[in-house]
Structures are given as C-alpha cells and as structure tokens.
Amino acid sequence: MNWITNYVRPRINSIFSRRDVPENLWTKCDECGTMLFHRELKDNLNVCTNCGHHMAISPRDRFAALFDGGIFSEVAVPEPVADPLHFRDQKKYPERLKAAQKATGEKEAMLVAEGEIDRTPIVAAAQDFSFMAGSMGMYVGNAIIAAAERAVTLKRPLVLFSAAGGARMQEGILSLMQMPRTTVAVQMVKEAGLPYIVVLTHPTTGGVTASYAMLGDVQIAEPNALICFAGPRVIEQTIREKLPEGFQRAEYLLDHGMLDRVTPRKDIKADLVTILRMLLQQPPAVKGELPAPEAAVTTPAPASAAKADGPA
Template identity: 65%
Template structure:
C-alpha cells in the first residue's frame, strides 16, 4: 500500500476542497501535437482549429450537427440473428457484440434518421467506426437497406456517411453477401430518380469501398480521410514498391478522379444541401438583398456657380 497516494493525498484534497477533474479536458492533435480544450473542439465540430485535422465523431453526434436545429427522427433497425455462425476466436463473437453495444450505446454500426437540412427533407445513414470498426455484417446490411427503403417510401434523397474497416470477419460469407444486397438497394434508389450522396470519412476501406460507398451520384470526402480497399501497408508488401506520398488520402484521390470534392466538416451541411438542390432541380436559397448605401448629399451650388455652369 502506498500511504502517500492512498491516505495523505486524499486527506489534503478533502481539506482544500479539491474535486477530481476529468482527464479528457484537453485533446491532443494527432498531426501537430497541439493541445486543444475540449469545449473549443466541440464548438468547432471536432475539427482542430489550427491544423484542420478532423477527429472521429459518433454517429449520433454527426446526425445532431447535420440536421436543422439538431432535430431528427431515428429509424428502428431491423432485427437479425446475432451470431449466425457461432463464431469464436480469442473471444466469443457474442461477447464482442455485447462490449460494443455497451461502449457505444448502439445496436450495431449503422444509424438511420429522417429530418431536414436547410429545409430539404432527407434520409441520412451514418456508419459509426466505434462499433467494431464500423464493420459490415448482417445487422448493418439490413439497416442500410432499411435506410434506402425509407428514402424510396418517402421519396427523399439519401445521404450516407461511410466509416468502416470493411466486412465483419465473424460473419464470413454472410457479411460479404451484404455488398451485393446494398448495391441492389442503391440501384433501386437511382431507378426512382432520387439523389444518393456519399460522404467518405476516415477511414473508409474494404468491402464497404467495394460496394455502396463508391456508388453515389456525388462522392465527398472529409480532409485527410483514408479511402481505399486494402491498406497502404498491405499494398506495399504485395507489390514491393514504395507508394506515393499521401496515397489513398482524400486529396490524392480527388486529384486522380476517384473523389469529386474534399469538403471540411464545417461546410459539409451547406455543400450537401446545395448539391441536393441541383440534383432535385430545386431553386437555390434566396440571399437577402442588402440596401445600397445612400450616396452623400452634394452641397447646393451657389448662385455664382450656377451662372458659370
């Protein structure tokens, strides 16, 4: 027993009236090492002000910041078999699912919601990387299809935020089947003439990139997002060549035509709303005209000046 830690320090703190402070008041920027106060980071949509680095955010937080007045309605996800293959590696799959649900408060990696952005009614589907790396399994696949069906029923465009490490290995071939099933859902939405906009966040890889994440009408990426099928290390080991600087990052992919635009999270809502108005052939938001500044009054000309003029 450490008597200084366990007895002396608590006694001093109680005498001075000190309270335990949370340890996450300051967030360290992964790029520059700068420490940012958590309230400032939260106000800036979890984007580091100086470096522009985009921190990961939860699905609920993204929905709250994306919809008008933070108002939206969550759609209930379909129920599926929790562990169809009775999979076990170092731990049972059911234990991993239980821990992920406890950690995130979600039933799986996908959330669907309906609401409005700048007055446009839409359906939004968000993938949460915190839930087992945003992996795509049967539950996530069913939830994505539910989002597309809601968009079809309500005749609304769908905006999907992708964030995933790929297919969920604990579900084997059943996970890979979701690639084809979600692709069919995308085709149905396009046949109905409804826009489908994909926002690629960090990271978007594996089978998700090989299916619904790269089938949008427009592909937007957050700055610095890792986007690809296999990871850079795997590719380097396979081809035994050094990859270009920034390979598979959002900016590199935009330069090479795989992504349409790279947009900061701070401007994402306005950009998506503008794109949807173009795709839906809706008029742009009217900008209030400002009255021109009044010109200064000229002094009246004197009698002599009038005669000379």
C-alpha cells in the same frame, strides 16, 4: 501568528474539498499534438482548431450538426440473427458486441435517421467507426436497405456517411453478402429517380469501398481521409515498391478522378444542400438563420387534408 489557524486548517480544508478533475476534458490531436479543450473541440465538430485535422465523430453528433435544429427521427432497422456462425476468437462474438455497445452507447455500427437540412428533407445513414471499426455485418446491410426503402417511400434523397474497416470477420460469408444486398438497395434509390450522395470519412476501406461507398451520384470526402480497398502497407508488401506520397488519401483520389470534391466537415452541410437542391431541380435554399423545424413528419398527409381551396 496562529500556526493552526493560518496553515493547518486551510491545508486540511483543501485536502477534503479537493475535486477530482475528469480525465476527458482534453484531447490530444493525433496530427500536431495540440491539447484541445473538449468543449472547443466539440463546437468545432471534432476538427483540430490548430491544424485542421479531422478526428472521428459519432453519427449522433454528426446528425445533431447536420439536421436543422439538431432534430431528427431515427429509422427502425430490422434485427438480424444474433451470432449466426457462433464465432469465437479471443472472445465470443456476443461478448464483443456487448463491449462495443457499452463503449459507444449505440446498438450497432450504423445509425439511420430522417429530417431536414436547410428545409431540404433527406434520409441519412452514418457508420460509427468506434463500434467494432464500423465493420459491415448483417445489421449494417439491413440498415442501408431500411434507409433506401424509407427514402423511396418518402421520395427523399439518401445521404450516406461511410467509415469502416471493411466486412465483419465474425460473420464470415454473411458479411460479404451485404455487398450485393446494399448495391441492390442503392440501385433501388436510383431507379426511383432520387439522388444518392456519399460522404467518405476516415477511414473507408475493404468491402465497404467495394460496394455502396463508391456508388454515389456525387462522391464527397473529408480532408485526408483514407479511402481504399487494400491498405497502402499491404500494397507495398505485395508489389515491393514505395507508393507515392498521399497515396489513397482523399486529395490523391480527387486528383485522379475518383472523387468529385474534398470538403471540410464544417462546410459539408452547405455543400449537400446545394448539390441536393440542384439534383432535385429546386431553387437554392434561403440563406441565414432558419427556425428549428417542428416534430418530424414521417408519413404523408391524407389526400383530403392536402387538398387546396379552389376558385369560387
């Protein structure tokens, strides 16, 4: 037996050929502690395959699963004034923005897009809780106004996915001003006779709940989502009483008439299609596999091109 050939050489080869294993291959469920493989978790829309716990999902991943073929077009959002108050706590506000942009790869806390779900054209907006807790600042206000204006222009329903810790403190009173601004934008959609559907995800709190998140024609929530203005801990400390079990969670609000339904993430698309087509007085969507739509059309065709051939 050759000790160098049979032991030393394989040992050296194993050391130099060892591959570094990425650290993000597994995710631990916050609810049940199960370790979930990243591909399996992504295929299940960031919902635990063991206990059904709904984890956070980015707006882009949500839209990729929502729109037909994962195809959507982003809607441009006007840029607000950067750091209007020159706010600084432990860091300067621009530094916090840059850190959040680097961590998420997104410009801000809300993404606005247009596309089709089961051949039903919509405009959608979604908040990203991983971007400074999805806090509502001037950009988020501009995004909702841009989404509402686009929906009215294209005569499409507006669907909004909320996830926020409330108003953005770095913008002070300017962030609170987004509450009436977004309320007016929602009213503009309703006056145009278009549906406005809100899907509340975990968590939706503060000024977001007190404005556009609770103004939907139909209110849908994901399971066990925290939906409130002031959190349960603050309320308990104020009234000095123990709150009921499940207080301010989606199922509790459904039982008390604050929501229309609680729907698992994988079923939200089907629910939205059914509700939207009913509100638009359209026939039910065709079930089964649909081909992916071609490039999204963002402007109506000219009247001359749309004219059909008349009878001879």
